[in-house]
Amino acid sequence: MSVTLRLAWRNLWRHGRRTWLTVGAMVFCNALLVFMISTQFGSYAMMIDGTLGVLTGHLQVQEQRYNDEPRMRYTVPRATELAQTLRESSGLAAIAARGSAFALASSEDRSFGIQILGVQPTSEPLVSNLPGLVKQGRYLDNNNAAEIVVGSVLARNLKIGVGDEITFLGSGRDDSFAAGIATVVGIINSGMTNLDRSIAEIPLGYFQSIFAMDDDAHSIVIKVDDLDDVAPLKQAVQSQLPGPELTVLDWDQLQPGLRQAIQADMFSAFIMYAVLIVLVAFSVLNTQLMSVLERTREFGVMTALGVRPAQLGRLVLLETAIMSLLGLLLGCLLGGLLTAYLGSVGFSLDGMKEAMERYNMDGRIYPQLSLISLLGGPAIVFIGGMLAAVYPALRLQTLQPVAAMRAV
């Protein structure tokens, strides 16, 4: 062990309580940062999965104008064939064609204007979690049957149950009059009122015949397992599209609000972190400045004995580094353990449930511990602590041995 290191270590424990209080401030801040950043990442992942998993998917092939102006006539030609081609070329099963139209849905008692989706009964369950939420009856199983599944609130408003019929009126792709009668085979209960109030799905084949779609659809929805696969897959799909009128959109383009909501949240959280880190840096500054000032005589003696001011500066920085390192290790350990525990069991916050429903999340948050969330915050606290020690260290550079030795 070098002399400087030994000196620094011993100096720190001359005031054990003060050192521990400063280390404590860093441990507290670091553990909090690890936990908060992990919770943020965890809830972002849930927001993305929750929002995209319902219907949107990660990528969609659409007619290039459809996303901005969702009109009936902006279609993807021969959509089921294209979906099949994409499934084969990408090796990904979760690819499904979908049509979408507005119609007036009527039961015997009630009528509501709703959006009807035409879906592929075999592929849809792979891209959307709604088919899995059929709580009464069953999901669609025949591509051409006159069957429909509806949300639970819509079913209640229409006063219908499984086995009843729904009539719907709308206009087809060629502006012709479109009408159909379908039997309710299942009722979806997602627990999210807005969705349960509006969702209605019929088989794509039946949808195409009613809305004069030939074999077109409005989108081909692709769901991936890992968000990192989105960008390469987007390029691969783009190159296989039959014509320039089609385009591939990723989730960021399909749901621009989502990324911005995450950015807005990140921004406000980072200001909060910055304040915490500044406060801890002040704590370090205070401690180190005090410990330098109270050793003025000692430093005077040391310089008189031939120690150069630069070495004294290094000594002070080394003391801070040891302290910050202790804070980093203990903080990461504490924060990591807490986060890992909560990450496995999850935790819920009262009053957050309704806010989270907006992003289709259930009430529990699972923090996601990663290398970045574990070390990112504490590393910045470490740097902040080191910066705070620069001023005390610089003060030593102008130390006059004789005056210093006489100081009280």
Added chain:
Amino acid sequence: MSEYQPSARILFTLAWRNLWRNYRRTLIMLVAIVIGVWAMILFSSLMSGMVDEMVRGGLRTLPGEIQIHHPQYRDDPSVANSIHAPQSHLLSQLNQAPVTGWASRIKVPAMISSERDNRGIQLLGVDPAQEISLGFDPADIVEGRFLEGPDDKGLVIGRKLAERLETGLGKRVVIMSQDPDNNVADRGIRVVGIYKARLQATEEMNVYAGREVIQKMLKLEDHVSEIAITGGNFRKVVDWWPSIEQAAGPELETLPWMALDGYLESMMEMQTSYNIVIMVVIFLALSFGLVNTLVMAVFERVREIGLMMALGMRPAWIMYQVLLESLILLGLGLVVGNALAVATILPLEGGIDISAVAEGLEMAGMGATLYPSLQISDMLMSTAVVLVLGLLASLLPAWRASRYNPIQALART
């Protein structure tokens, strides 16, 4: 022998002078407290502003702070669940303070079709004068005009809906809904105005028509779907809600906005608890420094404290003196921190442009401008948190200072 009793004045002088013996340390701590207090108030005022804006926006869409419905209407918003227009006692309640505006309106789901496309919408049959008293701003009409009376035969639709339907001013559209006998009623109607709203979803959903025209189309006679009432201040609604509820009678459902929109209510609740959590977290980060400063201040004065005790100062007074030092430090920090926060927030109250993330905020129900709102309650809360927790944190060093044995303390070098 009477014991020496230092006056509060002497204690204060001692504490004050002790603080400035090591002015660097005191100043650093003071700056930390100021930053902490400033951040506490800034955060909570941004949060309050955000939530206020969401609630106000939500109430403009709802609209009103209190709504009266048929008990089944909220579950099943159909024309069958309609109510009479306000009469006698309720009417007189609505026309006196604190009610500043009210509207009886029809609100039913409907379909709208242009020659190009069709959409599901919410059809509002309104009296325009009442809607304006409720908060509809005629300046939001971007093309054409707003309705002129409850018998106006025109239709006012949102900008986004007009775009979706590829229709425009002067064009005819067809609205379809259902009368109480479950027959589909439809009517061709001319678009006379196009409005803009804060949220795109509103522009796509709400379509305004004359109330009498819709009553005739849906064979509703004088029935309406809801009575919406506003009193201006959404925080005070519980004060006057009972009198309205009583006037409306038990057959009707009279609910304040908190019950009508659970999301808004949970946002309000979340705001308060979130503010306290932030304040406590910031304070905890601060408290380590505070305790450190006091521990050091006591430590370097051990001999002096021993001397004071030897001269007859009682341990309790030593403790008060250290607590007073902490109190002065916190008090100074609070004054400067609060002043700084006010100075930062007031110029920003005109609004901060956050349109860069507008779509994300729209998902949460907010607009593109953030108006920080400085609440006295937030300032008081941060002051309370800092003073109470600050004194608690100072108790340990203060208590330790009073426990020294005078002889040992004097013998310390």
